[in-house]
Amino acid sequence: MTRRGPLLLGIDLGTQSAKVVVHDSTGGVVAQGRRALRPLARPVPGVAEHPDDDLWDATAAACREAVSGLGDARGDIAAVGLCGVRFCRALVGSDGRLSAPVMSWMDERVSRPHDPVREAATVCAASGHLTRRLTGETRDAAGSCRGQWPVDTDRWDWSRDDEVVASYGLRRAQLPTLVAPGAVLGTVTTEAAGATGLPAGVPVVATSNDKAVEALGAGLREPEDVLLSLGTYVAAMVTGERDRPELTASWTNFGSEPGRYLHESHGVRQGMGTVTWLSALVGPSLGAGDGSWEERLEVEAARVPPGAEGLLTVPDWLAPPDEPHRRGAFVGLDARHGAGHLHRSLLEGLAMTMGDHVAAMARELERPLRRVLLTGGGARSAVMRQVVADVTGLPVHVGDATDSAAGRGAAICAGVGTGVFAGFAEAVAAMVPRTAPTSPDPARHETYQRLGGALRGLRAALGPSLREAQGALGEVRP
Known part of the structure; x- marks a missing residue:
């Protein structure tokens, strides 16, 4: 396996699958894993749920596949960049586990208050749920909380107005701490290491919503x-x-x-x-x-x-x-x-x-x-x-159409967040390939x-x- 520099693992959780791509510091793909998500549950019109804890199960399985492809280089993983599908809503209990199935972005309840939300200990995006499963921390990427969230778009943080928070059917105590792109969310716990194959203690770095991370990975x-x-x-x-x-x-x-x-x-x-x-x-x-x-x-x-x-x-x-x-x-x-x-x-x-x-x-x-x-x-x-x-x-x-642009973007954030790169411009220049254009x-x-x-x-x-x-x-x- 030819590679250069430390390894950066990007998690790209989408609507149809969880993809995990391991890059070296030049953007080369070293290993990959993928697990299809189960079909959405649609019991009544307007409801679209990810069954059980399918988002975590698929992510953990994709991680195991990618890490198994590294062999002895598993210990060279410097950081994990975490990217989750946007506009989903996860209701998490006080034990850190889901109290209800994750609502897809296609679920009409995401845009309106309803009773189960009021009962949850934490309400977060899909990335916040995966953060809790990976690190045990009640944190989420600030860039994931756009749309139906009480966020101040200038400050990239929750609104300071309690009435605004309440208008979304939420209590301030339910909201996770928001973390900027390229900042560390936490480290992989021993329990998560057993489920994913990732080394315990590896930093997990915040990215943004999946479309934004895809844009970063495309340069x-x-x-x-x-x-x-x-x-x-x-x-x-x-x-x-x-x-x-x-x-x-x-x-x-x-x-x-x-x-x-x-x-x-x-x-x-x-x-x-x-x-x-x-x-x-x-x-x-x-x-x-x-x-x-x-x-x-x-x-x-x-x-x-x-x-x-x-x-x-x-x-x-x-x-x-x-x-x-x-x-x-x-x-x-x-x-x-x-x-x-x-x-x-x-x-x-x-x-x-x-x-x-x-x-x-x-x-x-x-x-x-x-x-x-x-x-x-x-x-x-x-x-x-x-x-x-x-x-x-x-x-x-x-770029390289055989891999995941969002996975590459997540790896870029991981590299910036752990000092592999001095900044995003340097990381994009090093890691994003470009093929010959298709002309009109x-x-x-x-x-x-x-x-x-x-x-x-x-x-x-x-x-x-x-x-x-x-x-x-x-x-x-x-």
Whole structure:
């Protein structure tokens, strides 16, 4: 195993899996572990829970896999960077264990007070729950507490106003201590070492919310770069200098460096999760062959011309809370279309939808853009990289698409927090790779500009019919 410097382990807990990546100080990947999360429990509409203590169980298993790949180098782990999926809510009892299943960011209860929250000893983000399991400390990353939390966005700490805290259905005593990115949350306990394989006593370092940590791991630091994150939730981000609550085409998120912010566009819920759903649905139609369904669909999609021979996809498989009537749709099907057309059209629908969101954000911020940094599972797709370049008209850059950008960002925070690097700029320069760009094709860019207009019109036109259909079936919720 060739490596340089101490080892930095990054934990990337997402919506669909827990990923653990061990890097050396040059950004080289030394070992990895991954464990899929169990399907969300959805007992009634609006509820989406992670069953049992699945977030911890998957994280511990992914850690064991990664650490086992280190062999005798296990003792060279200098620090652990901890990144958790954002907007989840964990209710923790006085014994440090969950008093109820963790609510996913898709759970509508996250945004409103309800009785179990009032009964919990501690209420925290997913990262706060993992911090307690790893270190025994009641602490959380400040950058994880954006959105439905009573946080002062200028100070990166809880609001000093008790009435503000109470308005979220919380008591101040329930809130964990917030820690800045790059600061130590605690050290791995003996109990956690037994569950994860990590050495006891290793520092666990705070990062931020998963999208922000992903941006750090992709090297998003220049104002004219835009990051497109192709995960379960697809979103685009640019750098910011302060909170901008007046913005409408984007909102301001905490970054992964103290005092730094990100402006984040509107996004697509269940974005790459829809790609996974489609591959499972139509993959068997390809018959026996080499490779996974995803790999074979990629080959089929590459054979389909831009525009998928007239097939348009509205990628609204999970409606936004303020427009519950929205649904996904394939429109324009005829006898020419097969699995590759469906796959390509879905990728195009995601790219064109996000192209509109990126353009709106850039206009509002008066921000010229010069390149796209692509991350997430979708960045592994050569078809998607080319479609994004052609839709946006910008060159597309990826880092190492075989690993986790959020895991790399978490490792960067771990290196800064334990003195391996003097600061974030030095760490990013040392650890973030960059491959040759995928360049846009001007003719295809023009085609997608026209198709984008058709897709916008289609989404608007579908609204009344979807409302009527759901009303007839009694499915519309307030």
